[in-house]
Amino acid sequence: MNPNPRQLKLLQHVQKHHSSTVDELAGHLGVTVQTVRRDVQRLSEAGLLARFHGGVRVPDSTIENIAHHQRENLHAEGKRRIALAVAQAVPNDCSLLINIGTTTEAIAKALMQHTGLRVITNNINVAAILSLNQNSEVIVAGGVVRPRDHGIVGEATVDFIHQFKVDIALIGISGIEADGSLRDFDYREVKVSQAIISHAREVWLAADASKFNRLAMVRVAHLGQIDRLFTDEVPPDPFPDLLARAQVRCDIAM
Missing domain, CATH: 1.10.10.10 (Winged helix-like DNA-binding domain superfamily/Winged helix DNA-binding domain)
Structure with a gap:
């Protein structure tokens, strides 16, 4: 529906x-x-x-995410605001790694007016969007395509990501737990996200307010590995303290 x-x-x-x-x-x-x-x-x-x-x-469920077509419509306004805030912060002429998710797809749409971007992604939807921007270049990771959301995962994808070191990783996540753990549902997707995080000079997390205290099975990283968080509402307790202690800049997209 x-x-x-x-x-x-x-x-x-x-x-x-x-x-x-x-x-x-x-x-x-x-x-x-x-x-x-x-x-x-x-x-x-x-x-x-x-x-x-x-x-x-x-x-x-902590083992299976909501279907992609349903997630596209959930919190759409918040994702739109987050995407605009991220796009305003991304400079022209930089390199990006972008992972799987409907929030990162919204960000891709907001980057259509940028110039000189070199984007590496394991998200076919992101690649399809940004390939229409003739002033930027898109590189698609190899690997296994998940039919349900056109995400590319697997060991080949991880190996591909290891070739690069980019200016900014733009990542989405399924859940942020109260201990600061960033979590997702698919182990193969998590391995790719971990590679993306480790091959970027800065890591920016884009997560709408529904992701706080949402449970998922597989640990991706910790808030301490993030440089900047973009969200659409002031995070609930205990996240402001966690972010402050981890020295993560929090941008609230209004």
Whole structure:
């Protein structure tokens, strides 16, 4: 399904608080309980929410991400603001490594007016977007293509990334846990992201507010390995303290 604006607002509220009652959601959205129940029914059938008696919560899975076409529509406005903030910070005439994710795809769209970029990516969607920018160059990593999101993963991809040292790595992530761990779902994707992080002079993380306290199975890195975080809301506790101690610059895209 493609959630409508009200359903997106409902999802964002549940993801921010991890769970909510139907009555709370009705009050938050300013609609009837019956409307909330219909929305919850549709969203739970799509696997975006899990229901319990009288309320809903975020799905429990730490081993499988939401489908790519669903993630494209989730938090789209926040991702758009993040992408614009990242694009404003990226200089012309620099080299970039960009990984898999709908947020990095939004960033690719925001980089279309840049000149002199050399972009290395394991994301076919990013490559397709930026290949239309005739003033920049795109290099696509080799490896196994995941049909569900056109991400390229595997040992060949890691070996390919090891050839480069770029100015900036632009990475997305599935979850940031309260101990500062950055986590994702696919072990093969994680190995590529780790290679990207280790082959960049600066690492910029782009993550909307729903990623804070979201659980995923595989550890990618720690906030201490990040130089700059772009997000769309002030991070909840304990993240401001973690970011300060790790000396990570936090940019809030308004």
